[in-house]
Amino acid sequence: MITAERKPIAEIKEMLAPYRKILVVGCGSCVAECASGGEKEVGLLSSALRMDAKASGKEIEVKEMTLDRQCVYEFIDQLTDVIHRYDIVLSLACGAGVQAVAEVFPKVLIVPALNTTFLGETKEAGLWVENCRGCGDCKLGVFAAVCPVTRCAKGLFNGPCGGSRTERCEVDPDVPCAWQLIVSRLEDMGRLDLLRKVHPPADWSKQQGKGPRKIRREDQRT
């Protein structure tokens, strides 16, 4: 999933300060799963904004809405009849959702409530970890399903650096050395031979390309 964290309330308040009528829009997908932008978080943030306005003697109107997805037009369309009644939209979607809504409503002011962070997994309750960089050229098949691009702090393709001790990454001792994992997993599978060949430089054009990437599938276009 795409993970995100809510911005500090002071930063959000600063963006909203000049406006009175606020539409707070959540997203029911990834950011709901990582408890930063779903219906519940929309409710909590809206209450906080109302209480704060009341305490400072400011009159505001806050409307709450949560779409199933903010990155797909069919769902964004649910805003069509509502959005123009507000001065500003505070989006609790990831960066993709914020921009998708802005594209559909070019004249509406929309600001983000979240900092979008990474593609990751829910490791345990309240802990999300990054494990994919979306490099466009997945090599998990040769690295025993441990991504060196993401999970090695230096993104090394040809073995561990000289800094790993007691199987931890030198950069963050809370993090296991990705190469330690790769080596021991391949050893268990009897496939250490996969590491014998020198991996050539990666093709980062699949990640950075010529600016933003796109996927076009003719079979999906009607």
Add this chain to the structure above:
Amino acid sequence: MITESRLKKILHRGDFAVTAECGPPKGADPEVVRNKGKLLKGYVDSANVTDNQTGVVRLCSLAACALLKAEGLDPVLQMVTRDRNRIALQSDVLGASALGIRNILCLSGDHQSFGNQPQAKGVFDIDSVQLIQAVRQMRDAGEIIGGEKLTAPPQLFIGAVANPFADPFKYRAARLATKVEAGAEFIQTQCIFNLKRFKEWMDLVRDYGMDNKVFILGGITPLKSARMAEYMAKQVAGMDVPEEIISRMKAAPAKEQRQEGIKIAVETIQALQEMKGVHGVHIMAIEWEDVVSQIVQEAKLFPRPQV
């Protein structure tokens, strides 16, 4: 006139090589580099210049190597993949060769989060093994990454590093083999304080037949004090300083700790000279370059042979 690498000549002749590290200053004064060069000249075969070591901004390795070259030393250009992409790295390889630099040491580099620019973007476009391979291909095939031909290939003796003390231990010799396969011709190791573990690593290296395929220079760092020994043991990533070395340093009175550190360094060099497959030593006297001449003399490695 094309000069040759002194380090390469020494190693190919079968002499026990001596190299030392020369850390460039955090400023633009060339005299600092020249003075360090003067301290080392005649006592070492070649001098390594570190590339923004520990992620701290310093005078660049390429310029410092050119300054040492002008002082009559044989510099080893250290090049890390942390700060530059393949365009810049390959360009600097060509520039180094054009300036008469004849040795290169390829590393990934300390992570930027350790240095004085922790907000910097780590590049890591290619890794150290891929850099070794790229330089080898530039030199031997006259081609850059992707196959485009060079008008003239760079002339460089190609080195890599190895850390016998990092995990996963059993994989460390295989990793060395990968670097040799990629094209490394000499290896400089992490500082050796744990001789027992280094011996175990050399056994693995010999099992892989690597002692005949690559020249290995053991890393030596003289300890200045018991405090430095403790700091390196606890704070420096990838360093293995055993308790017996720390207690030996502690046992010496404060005024004599430097001398004790030098003694340990000399004893380590002598142990390495007896070890099959070790072809030299690389002395990393951190901000203490003036001690190198003393260590080299006490280890009876002075005068250096003429080539």
